[in-house]
Amino acid sequence: MTSATLRHAGWILRGNPLTGVAAAGVFLLTFIAIFGPWIVPYDPIVSNVSQALLAPSAAHIAGTDQLGRDVFSRLIVAARLDLAIAVSAVGISFAVGAVIGAICGYAGGRLDRGVGRFVDVLMAFPLFVLAMAMVAALGNRVENIVIATAIINLPFYIRFARAEVNIRRNLGWVEAARACGDSHISVVLRFLLPNVLPAMAVQMSLNLGWAILNAAGLSFIGLGVKPPTPEWGIMVAEGARFISTGKWWLIAFPGLALMLAVLFFNLLGDGVRDILDPRMRT
């Protein structure tokens, strides 16, 4: 990070203060995810039935659940798992999708058409149902949630990278790279991919929020993460049983955590693009 980059980031933030809020939010989430287990006031797993279902108070700021566990502590500890699933799933689909998409976009022809149809088939499924089926088939484990989430995100990255590379493949600097002695594959990996990264970073940021929702959704319907592991989706699922008796804090706080995480990632998207795009700099 040079000082010019930082100055540029500062300029973007002044023009769009929401990006700053979103960046702070994402930073906070990351901090919680890393240091969560050490900063929580109570153990998130050990039950204490005498303290069950207490409304929010000074001792338990988000109340306690049906087993007397502190909801706030569980929320904080859950951030690590939810973020880890989302980041690794998006990371995998980005790495695989960007390379496949870039190659297709550059090569065109039969390969491009073949991969394109495969992507169409994948997208023809309701994606959440596809993820459910994959987790059910592969086994009820966290890794499989990651794989399933990565696969259903893959088509978007392939299409995105393909389109972005396709509009650049005939530009002068691509031909120039070949005249300078680069092979086709080196042109794709060292010239085209870095140039489509800014646009893809936006997609990744938006996608992270969505992947968190997807992981929570799978857990909510009982696939993937199992109790008593703290996880936002499970917490909402378990809390749903008590909503009719007015124990609102059981789902309100995990729901809020989910909402804020998704919101922060989405807001960050546009800001990230502005900061990474060298053409926005002067």
Next chain:
Amino acid sequence: MSDVLLELNDLHVTFSTRRGLVEAVCGVTLSLDKGETLGLVGESGSGKSVTGFAITGLLDAAGQITAGNIRFRGQDITRVSSADLRNLHGAAMAMIFQNPRAALNPIRAVGEQIADAILAHKRMSRVEARAKALGLLRAVQIREPEKRMAAYPHELSGGMCQRVMIAMAISCDPALLIADEPTTGLDVTTQKIVMDLLAGIAAERGMATILITHDLGLAARYCRRIVVMERGRLVEEAEPKTLFQAPRHPYTKRLVAASPTASSGIADLVTEEERGRCVPIKVAPRPMPPPGTPPLLEVQKLAKRFDQGGAAVADFSMMIRAGESVGLVGESGSGKSTTSRMICRLIDPSEGEISFEGQSIGHILARDFHRSPFRKDIQIVFQDPNDSLNPRFTAFDCIAHPLLRLGGLRAGDALRKRVEECAERVGLAVELLTRFPHQLSGGQKARVGIARAIACQPRLLVLDEPTAALDVSVQAVVLQLLDRLRRENDLAFLFVSHDLNVVRMMCDRTIVLRNGRIVEQGESRALFDNPQTAYTRELVEAVPHIEAGLALIRRSQG
């Protein structure tokens, strides 16, 4: 009643940008009579287009008229209500743009689009409007206008699209037509047809025209009066003849000198004072190669067919000797870019043979050619400097790239020295090397592109319209640079261009290409002075250079 149609008084236009307020037009005063044709000439950034936009009220939101006024038929149009303005624009004044295809709605038939333009300002039924649109297509001399009414923009050529734009612009019989670079991007022959048509229509209907252009020759040919703008200011106003024979302002002098004419040589492109500053180079005449040396490049019966459609290039044979400069001329679609890329071994020919220094290179697949020892001997300079540099590479990285790949250098002091040397040779200041392409001007980007191409000391340089996107004064400098580099390094050039004046200056021999086939070839001067085929003659005659403009004026006066 006065004859003045339009008057600009001390017009100032300011844009608010990230770096604060930028004054694009600072104090332009000019007037235009009814039916007059005025040329507004200047290079990029001179504020000529902004002036046009200010008159037609098309300034974008960041731009504002901060001082002065624009009087149209005596009424100050900078201070009238927006409803009045809407009636004025389009009906009383109209504008046509540089890229006609982008200015037309791609999903609406052109006839309907013309009818829409009519209906926006006149009360009539759609049937009547369509009938009027048909009449207009006839007026702009589109063949089979009934059929073309239903055509979509992509089905028409660039020249046709510009005619449709003209039809639209004149649909409400405006008193003033502003043409902003109407023929930039069109072939010379099409340019001539479109401009003749525009001039004819303007004369016939008594429309005043402002022709905004960077091309002095074009302005000289079609305008009675020319104003020259530089950095938002009007520097000179004169009749074409006076302007070219006795330019007063130093900027005009430079501009006139830099515009290539039928007789100018490379050295004539800069003014006397500037020439004094460059050290003349002395190059010993090339020794004759020993007999039996194969030519540097020999191409035989080259052809390229694409999957869809016919042959892009067919039966193309040529040769280039070491240090020789050969021009390849043709209109868009003539296959000159395809040919140059086959010779550069960036695409594979369908048939034919290419040999370099007697060794066959045509059979090496383009996708493997990067490993060939000849890769560094054949380099290319691309057309548009704006898209020929990787936006994520600094100027240094761009020039270093071939050295790392082909020159066998590693990152370090030796590389730095070599890159700086290349930059120096193309006249690029060393402190610019840390900049990214978007921080460089067009001329500087062109220099980076040339430095990159010569970094590995190639023997043959393919130049694909290297100056087509540059201003004339920058073009003049770049052409001189190329010519110097060629003589200093005994480089051979394949100079691809549509600009015949440039080719005439730069090339020993010229090849004229049409529809993928060679029409005519020979010594440049002889070819242009005495073309043998009708097509070449047509090309040569369509070039708007200054003498032709003056001759036209003399003819009309005499």
